[in-house]
Amino acid sequence: MRRLLKQLKTTLAELSDLHAISAVLDWDQQTYMPPMGADDRGNQLATLARIRHKRATAPALGRLLDKLAVQTRDLDPDSDDACLVRVSKREYEKTTRIPSSWVSEFARLTTLAQSSWIEARREANFARFLPDLQRIIELRRAYAGFFPPSAHIYDPLLDDFEPGMKTAEVQAIFNALRPEQVALVKAIASQPAVDTSFLTREYPEQSQWEFGLDVIQRFGYSLQSGRLDRAAHPFCTSFGMNDVRITTRFNPNWPSSAMFGTMHETGHALYDLGFDPALARTPLASGASMALHESQSRMWENLVGRSLPFWKFFYPRLQSIFPGQLGEVSLESFYRAVNRVQPSFIRVEADEATYNLHIMLRMELEIALMEGSLEAKDLPAAWNQRFEEYIGLTPPNDRLGVLQDIHWSGGMFGYFPTYALGNLVSAQLWEKINQDIPDLTGQVEQGQFGALREWLRQNIHRHGSKFEPQELIRRVTGSGITPQPYLRYLKAKYSSIYSLG
Amino acid sequence: MRRLLKQLKTTLAELSDLHAISAVLDWDQQTYMPPMGADDRGNQLATLARIRHKRATAPALGRLLDKLAVQTRDLDPDSDDACLVRVSKREYEKTTRIPSSWVSEFARLTTLAQSSWIEARREANFARFLPDLQRIIELRRAYAGFFPPSAHIYDPLLDDFEPGMKTAEVQAIFNALRPEQVALVKAIASQPAVDTSFLTREYPEQSQWEFGLDVIQRFGYSLQSGRLDRAAHPFCTSFGMNDVRITTRFNPNWPSSAMFGTMHETGHALYDLGFDPALARTPLASGASMALHESQSRMWENLVGRSLPFWKFFYPRLQSIFPGQLGEVSLESFYRAVNRVQPSFIRVEADEATYNLHIMLRMELEIALMEGSLEAKDLPAAWNQRFEEYIGLTPPNDRLGVLQDIHWSGGMFGYFPTYALGNLVSAQLWEKINQDIPDLTGQVEQGQFGALREWLRQNIHRHGSKFEPQELIRRVTGSGITPQPYLRYLKAKYSSIYSLG
Numbered sequence A, B: 001m002r003r004l005l006k007q008l009k010t011t012l013a014e015l016s017d018l019h020a021i022s023a024v025l026d027w028d029q030q031t032y033m034p035p036m037g038a039d040d041r042g043n044q045l046a047t048l049a050r051i052r053h054k055r056a057t058a059p060a061l062g063r064l065l066d067k068l069a070v071q072t073r074d075l076d077p078d079s080d081d082a083c084l085v086r087v088s089k090r091e092y093e094k095t096t097r098i099p100s101s102w103v104s105e106f107a108r109l110t111t112l113a114q115s116s117w118i119e120a121r122r123e124a125n126f127a128r129f130l131p132d133l134q135r136i137i138e139l140r141r142a143y144a145g146f147f148p149p150s151a152h153i154y155d156p157l158l159d160d161f162e163p164g165m166k167t168a169e170v171q172a173i174f175n176a177l178r179p180e181q182v183a184l185v186k187a188i189a190s191q192p193a194v195d196t197s198f199l200t201r202e203y204p205e206q207s208q209w210e211f212g213l214d215v216i217q218r219f220g221y222s223l224q225s226g227r228l229d230r231a232a233h234p235f236c237t238s239f240g241m242n243d244v245r246i247t248t249r250f251n252p253n254w255p256s257s258a259m260f261g262t263m264h265e266t267g268h269a270l271y272d273l274g275f276d277p278a279l280a281r282t283p284l285a286s287g288a289s290m291a292l293h294e295s296q297s298r299m300w301e302n303l304v305g306r307s308l309p310f311w312k313f314f315y316p317r318l319q320s321i322f323p324g325q326l327g328e329v330s331l332e333s334f335y336r337a338v339n340r341v342q343p344s345f346i347r348v349e350a351d352e353a354t355y356n357l358h359i360m361l362r363m364e365l366e367i368a369l370m371e372g373s374l375e376a377k378d379l380p381a382a383w384n385q386r387f388e389e390y391i392g393l394t395p396p397n398d399r400l401g402v403l404q405d406i407h408w409s410g411g412m413f414g415y416f417p418t419y420a421l422g423n424l425v426s427a428q429l430w431e432k433i434n435q436d437i438p439d440l441t442g443q444v445e446q447g448q449f450g451a452l453r454e455w456l457r458q459n460i461h462r463h464g465s466k467f468e469p470q471e472l473i474r475r476v477t478g479s480g481i482t483p484q485p486y487l488r489y490l491k492a493k494y495s496s497i498y499s500l501g
Helices: A002-031 A035-056 A059-069 A080-098 A101-125 A126-145 A155-159 A167-189 A206-217 A257-274 A290-304 A308-321 A329-338 A353-373 A375-391 A415-438 A440-445 A452-457 A467-476 A484-497 B001-033 B034-054 B059-071 B078-098 B100-124 B126-145 B153-163 B167-189 B205-219 B256-273 B291-303 B308-321 B331-337 B355-371 B376-391 B417-435 B440-445 B450-459 B469-477 B486-495
Strands: A227-232 A236-238 A244-248 B229-230 B236-238 B244-248
Touching: A002 A035, A002 A059, A002 A080, A002 A236, A002 A244, A002 B001, A002 B034, A035 A080, A059 A080, A080 A227, A101 A126, A101 B100, A126 A155, A126 A353, A126 A375, A155 A167, A167 A353, A167 A375, A167 A415, A167 A484, A206 A257, A206 A308, A206 A353, A206 B244, A236 A257, A236 A484, A257 A290, A257 A452, A290 A415, A290 A467, A308 A329, A415 A440, A415 A452, A415 A467, A415 A484, A415 B205, A440 B078, A467 B126, A484 B440, B001 B034, B001 B236, B001 B244, B001 B331, B059 B078, B126 B355, B153 B167, B153 B417, B167 B236, B167 B355, B167 B376, B167 B417, B167 B440, B167 B486, B205 B229, B205 B256, B205 B308, B205 B417, B229 B308, B229 B486, B236 B256, B244 B486, B256 B450, B291 B417, B291 B450, B291 B469, B308 B440, B308 B450, B355 B417, B376 B417, B417 B440, B417 B450, B417 B469, B417 B486, B440 B450
Parallel strands: A227 A244, B229 B244
Antiparallel strands: A236 A244, B236 B244
16 A cells, blocks of 8 residues: 555656646746747647646556555545545546546637637627637536536536535525625615725835735745735736745725735635645645635635724834825724725625625526526626626626626636635634634734634645535534624624614 | 658657746746745656656657658758758657666766755865766766767767767867967956956946846847846746747946846847747757857857947947946947956856867866866866966966866766857857948947848748758858857957057
């Protein structure tokens, strides 16, 4: 068994290296690559993907995993080796079910669809994207068919992002969440608007940069094993446990964008930096799921970064950097401004109170498309009708509606729900953390984040993807994902900010 | 034949992609990688190297090349396809002659030797490096033995950098060059020293950066397909024909360093950007040899960048950027300062008149080590004796002597001569260019470099490595590499600057 495990780890280490290498190429493409380098980069990434796919689906790897599954049966199921065999076998079996003809067709089509979506969005012309979208939906339905029959056609799609999670579970969670969150937004809408005018003043980029860097270094992100760079779309990427980089973008007339975006990506980065080093160069050195990953980014962005204790410490610093812009603005006014609730069309600009509604709408439409109860051509109407119902606005055009997100053009059905689940998990963990660290608020008020970071590392980060997300959350909080903590958090926060009854 | 050629190109394209990918990882490591990322990066590069080596030496590739060598016999030998088969077959046959046990041992040993050399250099303690160096020399002698018997044991080593070139040819060239260059340096040494004091004033980095970027963009280097970044050791690297990047370093008290270093790397970059696009993703998309590559960098750095016509155009611009530092310094004084000849210990700081002497000394010692006529333990004494003879100085310690260069710790015997050959080729081409573009001086005085760049592209760049270097130079200038043009250039330039008889 030792010998076979060693052999497995060698194979997985090479696969892990190839994955990291693709990430480096992608990072470079999004940060520093000169514009004309795109074609060459495309070739390089395609070559890497082919090499990696061939190795990841090699029959010899399958046989090795079969043998090891038997031989590791008596190991502690929580041990690294048992988890490694289990997770690798699961991944191998999923990957090898997908015919390579499907993989090429999907790659070809999503490349084309990306262009047609960009055109369609620019022209606010859904018809232009429709034929590609229809074909993508067909392919995704075919994809679900490669797996053993499941309770719902959406299950295999969801499983790619939330291992083990079922559509019915997510629907139950969202059904409990939706009415309460809709009601909260309505209650807020009846209150006077919060003043955010001072956030539209001129905030020079270099000063925003310096403030952001100070914050995330206090969070515990180090430039010894990380970097902050500019990119059109903020992201976090990992090249190994000691090289996890983030990017951000700046709006000189809206400092919230870079400020909270940088904290958000740092939340992701701290997760990737916190895996047990024993998991290095294995598939276990990754987050447990997209929702778990998002719970980390949202926690640092919102539960920490948009909290009053946080700003008690950081607001005087921010004022000293921007005396002309904020010198006369009180802490309370600033805190309310960065927490303003305002129903709006675009998901990525949504506040905490409305964000999940954007997500639930998308998941419902995805499910209807997969089930066949909604046709792609009827998507804009279905979008607008539901948008009015949940958020109280009607998109004036499809650019501000159904065409706003890149996900569908890339065939990423099943991804959206993880954003909302991440919000729920962040609050669920936060309640537990506050029990375990009773002085947490006091520490945040002092700009101290060491105990919080260490708690996350011990309870979440170090396990990597050893456990399925629901299992991990249950081990830590005593229950699977539940919407109640998030609702408690939202209600408490906004009752205070908006003086709700 | 068409089918087999297509198959070959597919294989070579993937090898070319893997090579480019390694270059991206290396560029990142030298520019932006956070310090703790080094171990992960080492794993990634090693994995890539293994994958690439396996594919480059696959027996199926050998069989394909054998078949194609027969089938392409009747093609025009200058055609892209004929050259591709010829060059690929040559490369394949060289690579497969080297046992993989030698490759691993060489990789292992040079990694160790790199550390012992760094230590040895820091302590100026040759004894510390000696055991590793002895073993590297043994390995390099063994390497020569893998190839068919040659006229000289140094031939197979030289051939890795200058395909087709023989030791005897280089020796003949250097034997003609050495006495004349030694005499020139002596004559200069008897003249009054040139004043360079104003070059040691404070030159802020950002302004140096802007001046350098202006110069190389006028040379024709575009940020659409290139980048300028900072790195500890300046270099040029290529990720394909539309993404060729350079780096530079700044010394705030010696602007020559970044100024001429940036022009030098741009010379390399313009070569890599100038290959015929039809050669993309094949082994022909590379310079014909190290000497040819160096001829391009030295031409832009020295024949263009250190010329009086160049500074007639750029000096007023430089003065306007640095009015306090250069406002009172005449063009003539500045031109003399950046061309000062001063025998010194360190090769990379050497001026044009002494540089080749540093190289010839190294090649002679390398040959003696390979022949066995010099033992590694006697290297410092041999170095110092020859240094005194050629350059007129005796190194006070081995850090300023035999330990200064990284090459031998990396096992790179056979590389040094290409630096001097590159200088000779640059002048040889320059004479031909001035015949073909009679108004070249006038154009340079106007900051116009389009005709020069186009000449280089048509005559040198576009061919990539289709032809062996001596063959290419003969086609362009009518003769193989000869030292006379470089000697004529040096004598004319320094007779004027130093008022020699």
